Amino acid sequence: MPLAAVAVVAAAAGAGPVIATVRGAPALPERTAEQVIADMFRRTAEHARLPLSGTIVKTASLGIPGLPQSADGRHGGQTTSPAELLAGAHQFKIWYGGADRIRIARSEPMSEANLIAKGREGWLWESSADTATRVTLPGAGAPSPATTASPLATAASSLATTGSSLAAAAVTPVQAARHVLELIGGDTHVTVDDGEVVAGRAAYRLVLVPKSPDSLVEEVRLALDGENFIPLRLQVVAKGSAEPAIEFGFSEITFSPPAEENFTFTPPPGVTVKEMELSADTLKELGAERVPGKAPEGRATHIGTGWTTVASLPFNDRDLLAALWPAGADSESEPRRLVASVLNSGTKVSGPWGSGRLISTKLLTVLITDDGRLLVGAVTPKALTEAAGRL
Structure with a gap:
């Protein structure tokens, strides 16, 4: 995938003035966008065991209709579901000593949660629930790291059954950056400058701008450490917005x-x-079905490419509830009420594809059809309903 991404960028550059270099403060050697991207993929692979520690801040302002204020993450940290990351600001501490030593912690005024992976053992501790879960990974004869996730990712996938937001936090800026760079193609305008400072580190800033008018994304800004090219911050700006709808990165790093x-x-x-x-x-099942952003094989279908990809999969509200709160929730719980509130906020729509409910946010449009499908994409409502007729 890294070589493919670089090849796509190079092809786009050859096709015309898609990639430009913009000079900023002369703090770092001048590089083109394709050079910076190639350095990122190469150096992050080389530094797979590069130790670091720091603070990660995630901020989301997606404008989700019907989302109760109690889910915005600013009310004492009493909710520990991954869904709480959909709004508000959240701070995590991370310690990375290599693929076999990782820890993520989140502290709130009245609670603390820790996700720890060391060797073949993982722990999730949540003070608010007064419980600690120990996960033991298989020893000799287990699948190799080439076919399974790291201990942290595996533990996070397993511990996600508890509904902890720390499972979602296991996705780092490095992983997020890789996913974003997969979208680069001829429909993307890319610039780079060297005038960024993030977490006290001089950084290159890549700016990715989708060309399609159907995309809801105005631009994506990616800051890469100027020394080792580790992604330090990712910002996603929606069209018509001045501030990022999603910001995800280090506020401090060592x-x-x-x-x-x-x-x-x-x-x-x-x-x-x-x-x-x-x-x-x-482990094999987790690797196939519980990797963040990957639906079980055979269930999801896609139309379009890059920024305007639309995914369609079978849907009912129980599936959504299970995805956001893997530990489950009864009919009177706050998760159930939150899901109902968001779903009920949808606008009734119809067309040749049938009828359903349309939910629009700053960055995503969701269509829930009455015949049991969920379509989602970072595209305009018009583009999504048109895709519904082709899926």
Whole structure:
């Protein structure tokens, strides 16, 4: 995929003035966009075990209709569902000592949560629930790292059954940047300058601008560390907005080995400890079906490419509830009420494809058809309903 991404950028450059270089403050050597992208993929692969620690801040302002204020993440941190990351500002600490030593922590005024992976063992501790879950990964004979996720990703996928927002936080700026760069093609205008400073680090700034009028994305800004090309920050700006609808990156970062004590966890006295042991078969299933952003094989269909891709998959509100709150929720719970509120905010629409409800946000348009389909894309409502007739 890295080589393919670079090839796409090079092809776009050869096709015309798609990629330009804009000079900023002379803090870093001048590079073209394709050089910076190639450096990112090459250096992040080389530095797969580059130690670091820092603070990651995620901010979302998607304008989701019907989203209750209690879900905006600013009310004491009592909700620990991944859905709370849909709005508000959230801060996480991360320690990375290599593929076998990772920790993510989130602290709120009245609670604390930790996701820790060390070797073949993972822990999730949430003080608000007064529980700690220990996950044991298989030993010798287990699938190789080439076919399975890292211990943290595996533990996060498994521990997502608890509904923790830390599972969603396991996606780092590096992973997010890779997903965004997959979208680069001839329909993208790309510029780069060297005048950015993020978390105290001099950085190159890539700006990706979709050319299609059907895209809801105005531009994506990606800051890459000028020394080791690790992605430091990702900003997604919606059309018609001055501020990013999504901002995700480091507010502080240090490239040095974290202390070993950061990866050691002992459950506090009185905490309920749950055990979860994963088999090699379970790992294969997680890798196939629980990678963030990847639907189970055979279920999702797609139309379009790049920024205007529309996905369609079978849908009912129970599926959505299970995706956002894997631990489950009864009919009287806040998750159930939140889902109902968002779904009920949809506008009734119809066309040759049938009828359904349309939900529009700054960056995404969602169509829930009455015949049991969910279509979603970062496209205009008109583009989405037209896609519905072709899927």
